[in-house]
Amino acid sequence: MALALFACTPKATKSAEGTPKKAESSAVNTPTDAQLTAAKTRFPDVTMEKLKEGHTIYFNGACVNCHGAQPIGNWDEKQWVGILDNMAVKAQLSAVDKDAVWKYIMSVKLASK
Ligand code: HEC
Numbered sequence: 001m002a003l004a005l006f007a008c009t010p011k012a013t014k015s016a017e018g019t020p021k022k023a024e025s026s027a028v029n030t031p032t033d034a035q036l037t038a039a040k041t042r043f044p045d046v047t048m049e050k051l052k053e054g055h056t057i058y059f060n061g062a063c064v065n066c067h068g069a070q071p072i073g074n075w076d077e078k079q080w081v082g083i084l085d086n087m088a089v090k091a092q093l094s095a096v097d098k099d100a101v102w103k104y105i106m107s108v109k110l111a112s113k
Pocket residue numbers: 009010011012015058062063064065066067070083084086087088090091092093101
């Protein structure tokens with residue numbers, strides 16, 4: 001049943017040909033306490049639940065319908081703003097889901113500084 005949820009999404013395999021995308025190693029990890037602490041410096045109200053929601057969408061949800069999970073560190077914050085605006089439309093994220101993904105991405109970046 002879960003598959004049917006994503007069945008209508010167009011595939012983008014052509015653009016990925018020759019450069020298979022692999023999920024970064026953190027794919028299997030749920031957000032860490034360090035990420036939560038780092039994220040709170042930017043988003044004081046953020047919760048672990050919110051980061052987990054974003055993490056799940058990023059690695060197991062709408063963000064991997066067309067390509068593998070992208071390495072977050074490849075783009076800086078400014079680039080990510082544009083990328084996520086673009087990808088949230090492709091992934092048909094609700095505003096709430098987009099917010100969760102954004103906070104998750106930023107938690108990764110802030111914790112790696
Ligand atoms: C409907 C298919 C589709 C979905 C869903 C999708 N993407 Fe993409 N993504 C693409 C395509 C196609 C590209 C290649 C660049 C382009 O066309 O903009 C891409 C490229 C990217 C890139 C590389 C950007 C660059 O400038 O090189 C990142 C990062 C990315 N996607 C992240 C995400 C995230 C995060 C989500 C979930 C919010 C997501 N994608 C959902 C199709 C998709």
